[in-house]
Amino acid sequence: SFELTQPPSVSVSPGQTARITCSADALPKQFAYWYQQKPGQAPVLVIYKDTERPSGIPERFSGSSSGTTVTLTISGVQAEDEADYYCQSADSSGTYVFGGGTKLTVL
Amino acid sequence: EVQLLESGGGLVQPGGSLRLSCAASGFTFRSYAMSWVRQAPGKGLEWVSAISGSGNRRYYADSVKGRFTISRDNSKNTLYLEMNSLRAEDTAVYYCAKERISGDYVPDGMDVWGQGTTVTVSS
Helix, strand or coil: CCCEECCCEEEECCCCCEEEEEEECCCCCCCCEEEEECCCCCCEEEEECCCECCCCCCCCEEEEEECCEEEEEECCCCHHHCEEEEEEEECCCCCEEECCCEEEEEC | CCEEEEECCEEECCCCCEEEEEEEECCCHHHCCEEEEEECCCCCEEEEEEECCCCCCEEECCCCCCCEEEEEECCCCEEEEEECCCCHHHCEEEEEEEECCCCCCCCCCEEEECCCEEEEECC
């Protein structure tokens, strides 16, 4: 299996841009997915296949990929975006892996 | 409306067993692979197991392989997780989740999640 590494925390002021990275180890990277989880709630898919946004997710959420690192960008952060964010990927055997999660704090 | 509703959680002693259920509605259940994902108290998400739409292919995390069994009854639109030889480290909220795309199981993200059921393993 492989590991996905995220920063434990990111802090931004309202209206600024938040960037959360997710790095895979030496194994080839498959597509990445991003989930938002607010306290006491189930996760919500916000980005799939590195860069695609599901219907109903605000345009301020975007994803990008470079090498074995993917990035979730939230432009014009709002207070309601404060949450834990998890990246996810899968290996060729069909096993999913989650990153450790990043707590986004809106100052 | 697409919905997933988990049940079956509770308090169980170490070494005990428990069966979780996930009732699905609002979509063609048999067409989608499904997964179980858990979250220990104050910790991150951990994928546990997945099953193809037909039920003929099953996948497990190393941490549960040999102890947990995933299954489904497409006639009842229900997903199951049979958990045996439970350990304290299995204590978590267990979520069921629907794969984003229909067809054979190809991991491509989970677009619908239940609200979770809590499993506590303690003496």
